[in-house]
Amino acid sequence: MSVSRRQFLATSGVLVAGTWVPDWTEAFQQAGAGKDAVRAEVAEAALARATALGASYADIRINRYRRESIATRERQVQNVSRSTSYGLGLRVLVNGAWGFAATNLVNAGAARTAAEQAVAIARANAALATRKVVLASADKAVSTWTSAFTRDPFEVPLDTKIGFLMKLNETALGVTGVSFVSSQILFVDEQKYFASSEGSRITQRLVRTYPQFSTTAADRSSGDFQTRAVVDRAKLLGYEYVEDYPWLQDAEKAGHEVVEKLKSKPVASGRYDIVVDPSQLFLAIHESVGHSTELDRALGWEANMAGTSFVKPTDAGKLRFGSKIVNLVGDRTQPGGLATTGYDDEGVKAERWHIVRDGMFVDWQTTRELAPLVGQQRSHGCLHADDWSSVPFPRMPNVSLEPAATEVSLAHLFSEIKRGLFIEGRGVSSIDQQRYNFQFGGAVIREIRDGKLGAMVKDAAYQSRTPDFWASCDGVGGPATYRLWGTSADGKGEPGQTNAVSHGCPPARFRNITVLNTAAL
Amino acid sequence: MLTRDEALKICETVLAHVKSAGADDAMVSLQNAIESHARFADNSITTSGRSEDVDITVTVWVGGRRGAITGNDAGADALKRISEEAVQIARVSPVHREYVPTLGPLDYPAARGFAAATAEVDLAARAAALQSALTACRTAKVNGAGFHTARATATAAATAHGNRRYFQTSHADMSVTARSADGTGSGYYAGDHFDLARLDAKRIAEQAVGKAVRSQQPKAIEPGVYPVILEPQAVSDLMGFLNNALDARTADEGRSAFSGKDGKTRLGEPLFHPQINLYSDPMHPELPAVPATNEGIPAARLSLIKGGVLENLTYARYWAQQRKLQPTPGPVNFIMESAAPPVSMDDMIKATPRGLLISRFWYVRLVDPRTIVLTGLTRDGLWWIDKGRISHPVRNLRFNQSVLAMLAPWNVQAIGAPQRLSPFMVPALKLGSFTFTSISDAI
Numbered sequence: 001m002s003v004s005r006r007q008f009l010a011t012s013g014v015l016v017a018g019t020w021v022p023d024w025t026e027a028f029q030q031a032g033a034g035k036d037a038v039r040a041e042v043a044e045a046a047l048a049r050a051t052a053l054g055a056s057y058a059d060i061r062i063n064r065y066r067r068e069s070i071a072t073r074e075r076q077v078q079n080v081s082r083s084t085s086y087g088l089g090l091r092v093l094v095n096g097a098w099g100f101a102a103t104n105l106v107n108a109g110a111a112r113t114a115a116e117q118a119v120a121i122a123r124a125n126a127a128l129a130t131r132k133v134v135l136a137s138a139d140k141a142v143s144t145w146t147s148a149f150t151r152d153p154f155e156v157p158l159d160t161k162i163g164f165l166m167k168l169n170e171t172a173l174g175v176t177g178v179s180f181v182s183s184q185i186l187f188v189d190e191q192k193y194f195a196s197s198e199g200s201r202i203t204q205r206l207v208r209t210y211p212q213f214s215t216t217a218a219d220r221s222s223g224d225f226q227t228r229a230v231v232d233r234a235k236l237l238g239y240e241y242v243e244d245y246p247w248l249q250d251a252e253k254a255g256h257e258v259v260e261k262l263k264s265k266p267v268a269s270g271r272y273d274i275v276v277d278p279s280q281l282f283l284a285i286h287e288s289v290g291h292s293t294e295l296d297r298a299l300g301w302e303a304n305m306a307g308t309s310f311v312k313p314t315d316a317g318k319l320r321f322g323s324k325i326v327n328l329v330g331d332r333t334q335p336g337g338l339a340t341t342g343y344d345d346e347g348v349k350a351e352r353w354h355i356v357r358d359g360m361f362v363d364w365q366t367t368r369e370l371a372p373l374v375g376q377q378r379s380h381g382c383l384h385a386d387d388w389s390s391v392p393f394p395r396m397p398n399v400s401l402e403p404a405a406t407e408v409s410l411a412h413l414f415s416e417i418k419r420g421l422f423i424e425g426r427g428v429s430s431i432d433q434q435r436y437n438f439q440f441g442g443a444v445i446r447e448i449r450d451g452k453l454g455a456m457v458k459d460a461a462y463q464s465r466t467p468d469f470w471a472s473c474d475g476v477g478g479p480a481t482y483r484l485w486g487t488s489a490d491g492k493g494e495p496g497q498t499n500a501v502s503h504g505c506p507p508a509r510f511r512n513i514t515v516l517n518t519a520a521l
Numbered sequence: 522m523l524t525r526d527e528a529l530k531i532c533e534t535v536l537a538h539v540k541s542a543g544a545d546d547a548m549v550s551l552q553n554a555i556e557s558h559a560r561f562a563d564n565s566i567t568t569s570g571r572s573e574d575v576d577i578t579v580t581v582w583v584g585g586r587r588g589a590i591t592g593n594d595a596g597a598d599a600l601k602r603i604s605e606e607a608v609q610i611a612r613v614s615p616v617h618r619e620y621v622p623t624l625g626p627l628d629y630p631a632a633r634g635f636a637a638a639t640a641e642v643d644l645a646a647r648a649a650a651l652q653s654a655l656t657a658c659r660t661a662k663v664n665g666a667g668f669h670t671a672r673a674t675a676t677a678a679a680t681a682h683g684n685r686r687y688f689q690t691s692h693a694d695m696s697v698t699a700r701s702a703d704g705t706g707s708g709y710y711a712g713d714h715f716d717l718a719r720l721d722a723k724r725i726a727e728q729a730v731g732k733a734v735r736s737q738q739p740k741a742i743e744p745g746v747y748p749v750i751l752e753p754q755a756v757s758d759l760m761g762f763l764n765n766a767l768d769a770r771t772a773d774e775g776r777s778a779f780s781g782k783d784g785k786t787r788l789g790e791p792l793f794h795p796q797i798n799l800y801s802d803p804m805h806p807e808l809p810a811v812p813a814t815n816e817g818i819p820a821a822r823l824s825l826i827k828g829g830v831l832e833n834l835t836y837a838r839y840w841a842q843q844r845k846l847q848p849t850p851g852p853v854n855f856i857m858e859s860a861a862p863p864v865s866m867d868d869m870i871k872a873t874p875r876g877l878l879i880s881r882f883w884y885v886r887l888v889d890p891r892t893i894v895l896t897g898l899t900r901d902g903l904w905w906i907d908k909g910r911i912s913h914p915v916r917n918l919r920f921n922q923s924v925l926a927m928l929a930p931w932n933v934q935a936i937g938a939p940q941r942l943s944p945f946m947v948p949a950l951k952l953g954s955f956t957f958t959s960i961s962d963a964i
Contacts, residue, residue, distance in 0.1 A: 076618045080610055083591035087574065100570030104593045121569050124644035125559060128566035128651055158613050180774070218775040220784045224891065225776045301562040303666035304698040304709070307883070307900075310962065389572040430884040430919075432898045434963035437919055439896050441888065461888065461896070463919070463959050494560055494668040514959070518888045518896070521921045521956050 036193065036203055039106075043195035046090050046111035051197055053119040055092035057135060059196040059346060062088045062106060063388040066189040068154065072165045073182045074173065080158065087388040090114045094122035096132025102389040136371040136379050138348050140199045145342025147206045148335060149238025153187040156239045161185060164242055165213075168251045172215045175255030177262070179225075183213035185242070186234075186488075192345075200347035208338060208500060209241045210234040210488050213251060215258040226458065228258035228443050232279060232426050232485040234500060235336045257444050260456050267445065267460035269517045273420035274462060275413045275475075275509045278483035280423050280442050281401070282503035286487055288466040289321075289328055289399055290503065292435035293355050294382075295364040295374060296394040306492050307433025310466065311361060313374055319361040322470025327402040328356040330365055332381055337398035338486040338500035339384075345392040348381035355399060359470075367394050386497040393493055400484070400504035407478035413509045416475070420448035421460065421515060428461065439463045439516070459519035469510060477506030522640055522675045523553045523575070525687040531595055532679035535579050538604030540681065544581035544611070548623045548817075550678040552576045557642040559651060562666035564658050566651070571642075579607045587617035619839045623680035624817045632688040634809035636716035639691035640673030650695075654726035658699055661730045663706075667697035671717050678817060688811050692943065693717035697726045698901060699733035700964070706739075706914070707964050708732020709881055709901035711754065713943045715809065732880060732902040739914035741960055742905065748876030749955040750869050750906070753940040755899075756857070756947040758882035762893050763799075763924050764855050767825055769834035773844070778893045778925060779834060791830050792925060794933035796860045799826035801852035808946045810853035823851040828860055829930060856946040859936035869935050869951045871909040877955075878904040878911060882920075893924035898961050917964070918957040927952060 039062045050058035064086040071079040088111060089102035099122025101114040153161075169181040187209055194202040211233055218225035230250060235241055276284060296302055297309040311319060321328075332350035334340050341350050346368055354362055364374060367383040384395035414422070427441020441461040447454035464472075486502030523531075532549040539547045552575070559569040577600070580589040588610030592603045651669060658665030671693040679685050694713030700706065710728035714720055751759075771777040772786040779787045803812040803820040812820045816838050824832050833849060841848040870878065880902030888894040898919050905912045926932060937949030 077615045078619070079589065080587065080614045081589035081591065082606070082610065083578075085574075085576075085591075085593045087593065089570075089572070097566055098568050100568065102570065102572035102574075104574045117571055120644060121571060124648045125566045125569050125651075128561065128648060128655060130565040131563070158610070162615060180776070216776055220775045221782065223775065223780050223782045225780075227776075227890075299563065300664055300666060300700070301567055303562055303664070303700060303707075304560075304668055304696055307963070308700075389574055391568045391570045393568065428886045428888045428896060430886045430896045430898070432917065432919075432961040432963035433883055433900055436963050437898065437917075437959060437961035439919060439921075439958075459889070461921075465962065495556065495558055495670060516921065516958060518894055518921055519892075521894065521923075521958065 039193040040195070040201070042088065042106055042108055042111045043193070045108035046115045047195060047197050049112040049115035050090065050092045050119060053115065055094050055119060055197070057093040057197055058090065059194065060088055060090045061345060061385065061388055062193040064191045065387065066154065068187045069184065070161055070165060071184045072169060074169060074180065075166065077162055085387070088114065089385065089388045089390065090118050091392065092118045092122055093133055094119055095126035097122045097126040097129045098133060100391045133369055134372050135368040136377055138346070138368055138379065141343060141347050141349065142201045143342065144203045147236050147340065149207045149240065151239040153207065153209055153239040154189060168213060168247055171248045171251040172255040175252060175259060177217050177259035178215050178255045179218040180216040181213065186210040194343065194345065194347055196347055202343050202347055204342050206236060206341065207238050208234060208236050209238060211242060211247065215254045217258045217262040219262060224262065226258055226261040228254045228261060229426060230254055232282065232487065234338055234486050234488045236338055236340050237336055261444065261458055264456040264458045266519055267457040267515060267517050269520065270515060271512050272515045273417045273509065273511050274513050275417070275420065275422045275448065275507055277422065277424040277507050278505045279425045279485055280440065281505045281508055282485040283426060283429050283487065284440055285399055285401055285503045285505060286501065287429055287431045287438060288435055288469065289355070290396045290501070292466060293361070293365055294394055294396060295366050295370045299373065302492065305494050310434045310436050315361055316363055316374065317360065320359055321356045321361040321467065322359045323473050324359045325476055326356055326359045326470050326473055327354065328399060329353065329402065330355050330380060330397040330399055332397045334398045334400065334484070334502065334504065336484055337502040338488065339396060339398045339502060344381040344383045345385050346383045348379045350381055353380055365394060365397060370394060384499060386499060390497050395492065395499045396490065396501045398502045398504070401476065401506065401508065403479045403482045403506040404476050407480055408476065410477060410481060410507050413475045413477060413507060414448050414453060415451040417448045418450060422446045422448055422453055423462065436465050438466065459517050461516050461518050463514045463516060472511045472513065473508055474511055475509035477508065481506040522555060522673055528553065528675055528677035528687055529679060529685055531577065531600065532677055534600050535577065535604050536679055536681060538601050539579060539581050539608055542605050542608040544583055544608050544681065546582040546623050547681040548580045548678060550578045551676065553675045554672060555640050556670065556672040558668065558670040559647060560668050561651060561655065564655055564665050577603065579603055581607045581611050582617065582620055583608055583611040585616045585620055586611045586614045587620065588614055621838045621842055623682045624684040625682040627684055627819055629686055629819050630804065630812040632690065632812055633804065634715040635689040635691050636718065639671045639693050639715070639717040642671050642717065650722035653723040654697055657723060657726040657730050661734060663699040663701050663730055663733045665697060665699050665726065667695065669695045669722065676811065684817055686813055686817065690811055691715050693720050695720050695722055695725050697729040699729040701733050701737045703737065704964055706733045706737030707901045708736060711942070713941065736902045736914040739903065739916045741916045744918060744957040744959050746954045746956050748873060749952050750873060750876065750878045751950045751952065752880050753942060753947050753949050754881045755879045756950055757942040757945045758885055759895060759924060760855060760945050760947055762887055762895055764852065766893055767835050769836045770840040772834055778890060779831060786834065788831055788834060791930065793826055793829040793928045794930050795829040796936055797826055797829050797857065797928060797933065798860055799855065799857045800824045801854050802856060803853050805854065805856055805946065807941050808854050808856065808943060814851060814853060816848065818848050818850055820853045821850040823849055854944045856939060858939045858948060863938035863948060864935040866937060866949055869937065869949065870906055870911060872935065873906045873951065874908060876906045877915065878906055888921060892926065894921060895924060896921045917961040919959045919961055920956060921958050922956050927955065
């Protein structure tokens with residue numbers, strides 16, 4: 001882009017320079033964020049009432065969520081919106097059964113009412129329980145934790161953010177053949193206060209930045225069109241992520257890619273050796289490993305919605321999950337990870353642990369309720385609720401594939417392939433309810449011929465079965481090829497909740513995988 | 522729940538604040554919801570809760586610039602704060618090029634589809650309903666998992682140009698998944714209604730249990746192209762993708778399944794079987810909906826597909842203005858039905874020499890928007906039909922199938938009676954061919 005940012009703003013309708021909304025931060029603070037004394041008083045009222053009514057355990061989350069969203073298409077801003085949501089959610093254990101109540105009224109009276117409602121719900125349901133809830137022990141924590149960021153996105157002027165998106169759009173539209181560009185950026189600020197009847201008191205702040213965009217090329221004469229979406233880049237970072245990452249380079253690349261995609265030849269269905277880039281492999285890890293190793297699924301607790309798992313509750317230490325070079329870790333401490341936190345939503349300190357070691361499945365994702373059910377004394381800290389009004393339940397940590405111990409380049413992975421495909425970016429993903437059979441697409445797919453990267457193909461999707469797929473993995477990239485991508489809206493549970501979670505990985509090679517031409521079916 | 526007067530008073534307060542702060546135009550919308558739910562799994566209650574919230578969204582325009590903010594505090598100070606902040610956002614935003622003045626006073630039909638008792642669930646009655654479902658599962662020695670939820674919502678909106686509206690709606694639904702003890706059979710059934718009293722927990726559980734028992738020990742068949750019968754649940758699992766493609770702007774821009782060649786759309790083309798009708802109707806007795814679109818256009822019956830012909834695409838206010846058309850009075854729900862008398866499930870099965878009976882689909886995703894190719898898997902009940910009778914259960918399969926090809930004039934063989942599966946009313950369909958690409962080991 002040769003147009004300067006100032007010139008660009010002057011021509012794009014963004015005329016008010018250097019301005020921001022001063023009351024934004026101020027109003028947020030005034031409204032109660034950081035007011036631990038107020039929240040502590042409300043929490044004490046709720047916990048005391050719940051305990052007095054017979055709860056053997058209770059915890060409360062008093063959370064404020066702040067979001068700012070900007071959406072654009074081509075050379076215009078479609079929407080600038082902000083939201084705040086503040087409320088409390090109280091969880092109680094009575095006669096071994098859970099009850100939960102939540103309200104947007106944050107005061108001692110409303111908290112006591114919520115405690116009464118939660119206890120009544122638990123009592124009414126206790127007769128329906130054949131298993132009484134037992135919680136693994138947890139350390140009492142009195143702590144404050146803030147995610148790492150250097151520039152608070154909520155203190156960055158609005159026109160700076162709009163200018164970024166407009167320049168990104170202009171860069172992609174500068175590529176001949178690009179018909180449409182849409183881009184969005186979302187900033188999320190979670191200010192969480194947790195208190196339990198066991199004495200934990202935890203204050204946390206998490207800031208996430210979600211940039212995404214897509215380019216479309218349409219051939220109006222033939223009615224054909226293709227899209228290249230870049231939607232996996234969210235991180236637990238501040239506005240420095242917008243400034244430091246080469247977004248314009250990606251936008252120009254996505255422009256060229258979508259134009260090439262529209263003209264590319266359809267893939268020939270068949271068996272291929274494939275190299276999957278981190279921008280696609282993160283999603284394969286998410287679907288085939290992340291969800292299959294959730295213990296609540298293996299126990300049947302998600303049978304009515306997300307499904308169960310091909311991994312059985314007794315499989316830890318016994319099930320071969322993949323080839324010996326496959327090592328996967330659960331990690332709620334990974335820098336930048338969307339599921340990274342200081343403490344989970346029942347006050348368990350974040351940690352890192354192996355889920356698959358040397359190809360063997362060795363451990364689960366657990367909570368305080370789940371851990372004892374597989375004979376474990378401690379939770380791995382995977383309880384999460386997406387809102388103050390949501391019941392906390394087991395959610396995925398960052399689950400990441402470890403790179404090779406020594407440097408292995410992408411070119412090296414290609415070099416040992418005679419006929420293959422290199423798959424980048426998010427395409428369509430679909431997997432069965434026990435996480436066996438999956439079909440994943442890619443945003444950009446190129447041929448590999450005799451070890452060299454070749455032309456782009458379209459309409460390709462790869463299908464496999466989770467244990468077969470990971471068993472076929474015979475190459476992973478080295479530390480320098482490792483990337484962390486994530487998904488911002490992972491759905492699970494009833495009522496449905498969304499979770500943001502990241503997966504780090506190097507590119508990896510998989511042998512003899514079925515590839516479909518989805519347009520020829 | 523907030524009454525009409527209470528809700529509109531909040532809206533009016535915000536309108537007054539934004540006017541004082543300098544807004545030229547504004548819309549305030551409010552949603553107050555009370556939700557109660559209970560989950561069970563492995564034949565035991567798991568989690569259960571209740572929540573209540575108020576969301577207030579104010580959108581303002583100042584000199585053609587737009588700002589929007591949502592908050593959940595209806596206190597006097599908070600209302601003033603979000604009002605002023607919305608104006609501040611607008612002042613520093615670029616000109617909103619798709620601004621359409623907010624609506625003035627309009628008459629709306631009275632909303633149907635609200636049952637007051639759905640707002641506050643009787644805990645003892647719900648426990649009894651859940652117990653009946655759990656008993657059905659335990660008696661049949663299957664593992665039951667399920668979800669019961671009831672929600673009541675008051676929505677209100679007011680604009681600077683005098684539009685005022687307030688609706689109450691309620692929704693209750695229950696679903697059960699039953700899995701056989703040996704892990705080889707699984708069944709699912711769901712029901713929903715706006716009136717919690719119309720939800721029959723025991724019947725829903727019994728349907729799921731029956732499917733679990735009948736689907737045990739499935740046999741594998743080769744992936745390929747088969748005739749199929751889709752139960753209404755399976756049809757509803759695909760319907761959203763067809764409905765999403767009906768947006769006029771996307772079609773006009775050349776990036777939808779209903780975009781034609783040379784910049785045209787496919788309006789008026791007989792793309793579907795001549796007995797297929799698809800429409801939206803807020804007054805439908807079984808599936809009443811809020812009688813206004815999200816933009817506030819009074820909803821009325823809107824025909825989308827009639828006699829297999831693509832009759833209408835859906836126009837939001839801005840795009841309608843650009844095309845010099847009226848915004849469409851919907852959709853607010855989707856009802857698919859046959860122009861001919863419906864065919865019963867039994868008759869469909871009897872008329873099938875060989876094929877598959879499909880209960881539902883899972884993890885359905887859009888593979889190719891050009892022809893609405895979807896992929897996904899069968900789940901919770903798949904059977905082989907041989908010579909007009911259900912023969913045996915079949916292992917689950919992955920499909921890759923175009924919705925346009927599925928509903929094409931040559932592929933639809935019979936259409937059943939529509940069943941409420943909110944926000945759809947859809948029939949069972951008997952189809953000549955459906956493409957499966959691999960086997961799934963999942964039960």
